[in-house]
Amino acid sequence: MEISELVASKVLDVPDFPKPGVLFKDLMPLFADGTAFAAAVDAIIAEQGAGSFDVVAGIEARGFVVAAAVAYATGKGVVPIRKAGKLPRKTVTASYALEYGEAVIEVHADAFMAGERVLVVDDVLATGGTAAATLDLVERAGGRVSGFSVLLELAFLAGREKLAPRPVHALLTV
Numbered sequence: 001m002e003i004s005e006l007v008a009s010k011v012l013d014v015p016d017f018p019k020p021g022v023l024f025k026d027l028m029p030l031f032a033d034g035t036a037f038a039a040a041v042d043a044i045i046a047e048q049g050a051g052s053f054d055v056v057a058g059i060e061a062r063g064f065v066v067a068a069a070v071a072y073a074t075g076k077g078v079v080p081i082r083k084a085g086k087l088p089r090k091t092v093t094a095s096y097a098l099e100y101g102e103a104v105i106e107v108h109a110d111a112f113m114a115g116e117r118v119l120v121v122d123d124v125l126a127t128g129g130t131a132a133a134t135l136d137l138v139e140r141a142g143g144r145v146s147g148f149s150v151l152l153e154l155a156f157l158a159g160r161e162k163l164a165p166r167p168v169h170a171l172l173t174v
Contacts, residue, residue, distance in 0.1 A: 003043040007151055007172040010036050025152055027123050031065055040151055040171055041069045044121065047169045048147040050074040053119035055112065057081055057143070059134050060105070063122035066151065070121060079111045079118070081134050092141045096133035105133055112143035125150040125170060128159025135166060 001009075010030035017024040030036050044066070057079045058067025064080055071078035084093060084104035091106040112118060118138050125131055135145050145166065153160065153170035160168045 003039060004172045006036055006039055011152060025124055027062065027151055030151065037069065041073055043171055044070055044149045045073060048119055048149060052117065053146045054117045055079055057118050057120045057138055059122040059130060066121045066123060070119065079107060081105050081107050081137065092137060094133040094137040096129040098129055105137060107137055107141050109141060112138065112141050114142045116143050117146040118143040119147045119149065120145060121149050123151050125153040125159045125168065127157045128162030131159060132162045135163065
C-alpha cells in the first residue's frame with residue numbers, strides 16, 4: 001500500500017471542531033497504529049534524508065509526536081515549537097492568523113545553534129499560518145530550515161503558497 005493510501009485510511013473527519021464549520025482531520029488513529037505510524041515516520045525520513053538535518057522541530061501539539069519519532073529514528077534531538085507561555089526560559093515569539101482565530105508561538109532563544117539545520121514537522125498543513133510563522137521563528141532563533149514535512153496537506157486551503165519558495169513535503173494531499 002502506498003504511504004498516501006495508508007495515511008488516508010487512518011484519517012477521521014470530525015465536523016464542527018474546534019468550531020462550527022471546520023472539518024477537523026484527526027490523525028490519532030495513525031498515531032495509535034504502530035505499523036502505520038512507523039511507515040509514516042520512515043517515509044518522512046526517506047524523503048528528507050537523515051543526513052540533511054541536525055535537529056527536528058515539532059509544532060504544538062501533534063507535531064511533537066511526529067518530531068519525537070523522527071528524531072529518535074535518526075538519532076537527532078527534538079525542539080518543541082510551543083504556544084505562548086509554555087516555555088520557562090527566554091523565548092523568541094511569532095504571531096500569526098489561524099483559519100479559526102489568532103495565536104502566538106515561541107521557541108527557546110537558545111534552541112538552535114547558529115546555522116543548525118532544522119527539519120520542521122507537523123501533522124497537518126492547512127492555511128499555512130502556523131507553518132509560515134514556525135519557519136520564520138526557527139530562522140530568527142538561529143536555525144536554518146532544511147525541510148518541512150507534514151502527514152496531511154489540505155490543498156484547498158492553499159497553505160503551501162504561504163511557504164513558497166520553501167519546499168513542502170506531505171505524505172497525503174487532499
